[in-house]
Amino acid sequence: MKHMNLSKWSIQIGKVMGIPIKLHITFLIILPIFVLVFANNPAPFGFSGVESTTLQYVFGGLASVALFSCVILHELGHSYVAIKNRVRIRSITLMLFGGVASMEEIPRNPKIESKIAMAGPGVSLMLAVIFALSYLLVAPVLGSDAPIPILLFLLGVLNVFLGIFNLLPAFPMDGGRLLRAYMATRMSYINATRNAVYVGKMFAFAMVIFGLMILHPLLILIGFFIYIGASEEGKATEIAMTLDGIKVSDIMTRSVISVSPTMTVSKLVDLMFKEKHMGYPVVDEVRKNVKGIVTFSDVQKIPRERRDITSIEDIMTSDVLSIAPDDDAFTALKMISQRGVGRLLVMENGAIAGIVSKTDLIRSIQLLRE
Ligand SMILES: [Zn+2]
Numbered sequence: 550m551k552h553m554n555l556s557k558w559s560i561q562i563g564k565v566m567g568i569p570i571k572l573h574i575t576f577l578i579i580l581p582i583f584v585l586v587f588a589n590n591p592a593p594f595g596f597s598g599v600e601s602t603t604l605q606y607v608f609g610g611l612a613s614v615a616l617f618s619c620v621i622l623h624e625l626g627h628s629y630v631a632i633k634n635r636v637r638i639r640s641i642t643l644m645l646f647g648g649v650a651s652m653e654e655i656p657r658n659p660k661i662e663s664k665i666a667m668a669g670p671g672v673s674l675m676l677a678v679i680f681a682l683s684y685l686l687v688a689p690v691l692g693s694d695a696p697i698p699i700l701l702f703l704l705g706v707l708n709v710f711l712g713i714f715n716l717l718p719a720f721p722m723d724g725g726r727l728l729r730a731y732m733a734t735r736m737s738y739i740n741a742t743r744n745a746v747y748v749g750k751m752f753a754f755a756m757v758i759f760g761l762m763i764l765h766p767l768l769i770l771i772g773f774f775i776y777i778g779a780s781e782e783g784k785a786t787e788i789a790m791t792l793d794g795i796k797v798s799d800i801m802t803r804s805v806i807s808v809s810p811t812m813t814v815s816k817l818v819d820l821m822f823k824e825k826h827m828g829y830p831v832v833d834e835v836r837k838n839v840k841g842i843v844t845f846s847d848v849q850k851i852p853r854e855r856r857d858i859t860s861i862e863d864i865m866t867s868d869v870l871s872i873a874p875d876d877d878a879f880t881a882l883k884m885i886s887q888r889g890v891g892r893l894l895v896m897e898n899g900a901i902a903g904i905v906s907k908t909d910l911i912r913s914i915q916l917l918r919e
Pocket residue numbers: 623624627669670715723
């Protein structure tokens with residue numbers, strides 16, 4: 550549930566409830582570590598007591614995959630309640646420290662926000678109960694040192710941990726969201742966010758200090774992770790509030806110069822020098838329809854000596870992202886950062902009304918803050 554750009558460095562592994570499930574590159578680093586730890590930990594926290602090395606690793610792998618499936622279920626819990634409240638979920642990404650469900654719009658309604666935040670830890674604690682009950686059923690039959698009871702015990706404990714860790718009252722954890730939602734019922738949303746961010750940072754700070762005292766590297770690392778998450782949430786909310794009420798039409802560049810698909814790249818470079826704009830819509834001269842968008846980074850891919858013989862058509866991006874003039878400026882900012890593009894075309898009734906670029910947005914945010 551963050552505004553971070555996760556789409557780079559992620560691969561999609563499937564779809565649940567229409568939501569793409571993705572693996573972030575950092576997850577691929579942490580997974581083998583988990584397998585190793587589970588395979589070599591003594592019972593009941595691992596399988597080192599299991600007779601063959603192969604079985605140790607098979608169960609270590611099983612426990613790791615099951616753990617991350619539980620993390621996905623936790624995120625699906627958030628997603629399910631979000632969708633029920635008409636909040637769209639773009640994707641669920643598994644990364645270094647668990648999962649992130651990217652919401653299209655974080656609801657500023659404290660009731661809905663707290664319901665969504667509760668759902669994840671709720672699922673984790675429910676899973677913990679299920680694993681605990683299965684353990685109690687299976688352990689007397691197979692013996693508590695057998696691999697299957699160990700697996701059930703381990704998953705039970707880890708889900709309790711997942712549930713409770715996420716309820717810590719610190720951003721970016723679910724508990725931070727609950728804290729904000731609670732405070733937002735008695736103060737403005739922005740002040741509630743500021744306070745919740747402050748609490749999160751203090752929490753992170755205490756964690757790092759404590760981690761240094763007992764020389765626990767993981768605690769220090771998690772402390773840093775919470776600190777960064779809290780700051781990011783604070784910044785994202787400040788920006789959202791700064792842009793509150795601002796429409797795309799208020800900040801877009803209206804005088805749009807479009808270029809023809811048959812124009813050469815060297816002509817385009819001349820135009821860029823003259824106009825000082827870095828991106829142009831590509832419009833078919835006869836049919837007057839938008840064929841794509843061409844930017845300075847597209848030009849850079851073509852060596853200087855080939856620019857006279859290459860036309861814009863060959864280098865443009867035909868997948869044009871567009872937005873309406875009545876849309877919120879914050880929506881434009883989110884689209885730009887989530888899709889990793891520099892600008893959006895502003896379209897009205899099928900015609901180009903303007904262009905809104907990352908630079909336009911950053912400039913507006915700076916001006917509005919003055
Ligand atoms: Zn959660």
